[in-house]
């Protein structure tokens with residue numbers, strides 16, 4: 001399959017038979033609002049088979065004028081709204097957003113880079129976050145209270161973040177306290193430190209803040225785990241088992257000392273002896289985008305492209321990370337490509353929108369996604385220029401649509417956990 005600049009264009013060309021290739025579902029050719037009024041689901045893309053919690057936010061129907069507008073009309077309306085709003089609004093675009101949205105972003109990056117980017121525009125009354133729900137929550141936690149954080153489509157959640165909810169984690173915590181007690185050991189280490197990945201709800205960040213825990217990103221997970229294991233005999237890591245396992249394994253923690261916690265079973269499905277030996281207890285969560293990558297794909301890339309450099313994201317399963325040449329956050333992947341000599345060949349294991357954009361931006365290299373089947377993140381896909389035009393024009397008319405607000409009783413402890421992360425390594429390069 002040849003590379004084009006936009007994943008959306010690629011999907012449409014494949015659907016029309018004008019480009020060879022496969023998508024994971026024909027539904028990807030539809031506009032995201034086609035799914036807003038159906039039964040709750042993550043919609044087409046990598047998470048389409050994941051069960052969605054009943055309480056997941058839903059998006060009401062987008063007004064017809066935005067659903068029926070041509071791409072050219074939406075472009076003109078977005079540009080006009082941005083010009084009218086000027087510095088009153090800052091628009092953020094995550095690396096995994098479609099190019100048709102990223103083109104309007106004032107900043108493009110990973111989740112924490114973007115949350116911090118909003119701080120660079122303190123005069124902005126509104127932060128329009130083209131990303132997913134937990135990212136907008138984080139931006140709300142660290143932005144000024146007067147700034148409104150807007151998520152253009154409320155159905156843009158994250159299936160991985162949804163795999164750990166505050167009730168299940170609290171229940172797990174109570175079982176661990178019953179097992180380990182609450183007293184520190186002779187070295188002053190408490191029985192368990194909770195660590196949450198940035199890709200989690202604000203409630204879980206708040207939980208970590210209240211229980212001596214911390215937040216990590218895919219860039220600083222090792223630094224944060226070291227911090228936690230200095231203060232605790234073991235770590236409870238949620239929601240992504242793969243980031244936790246890959247990071248702890250690289251630090252020398254034996255895989256046998258990393259039991260998986262299944263929230264639907266007593267003691268997570270583990271026996272007492274296993275939990276007593278545990279160093280890192282891994283929540284049963286995963287990213288359906290990164291779970292698609294396989295060792296077989298890496299073998300095929302090596303066979304077809306001798307000398308290829310295989311870089312995968314640490315949300316990939318352990319055998320994939322082990323088989324790759326390197327692994328790292330989105331920021332790591334971007335910097336590795338930027339620093340490579342012209343003529344390099346990369347097989348990348350992360351979301352297709354970023355990989356395809358990098359291929360277009362760095363034509364001096366050969367860059368392709370390890371997975372030949374086009375299957376974007378379902379929830380990132382829920383943001384479309386139609387929603388962006390709707391929320392921006394709402395601001396022009398003095399209406400704040402789709403505001404994401406984290407209540408103070410959650411935001412205050414969540415900020416504590418985020419500040420511990422920053423203090424663990426002040427020059428942290430963020431990614432998620």
Ligand code: SF4
Pocket residue numbers: 047096132157158159160161199287288289290351377378379380
């Ligand atoms: S790529 Fe994975 S972790 Fe990121 S938003 Fe999509 S489902 Fe969530």
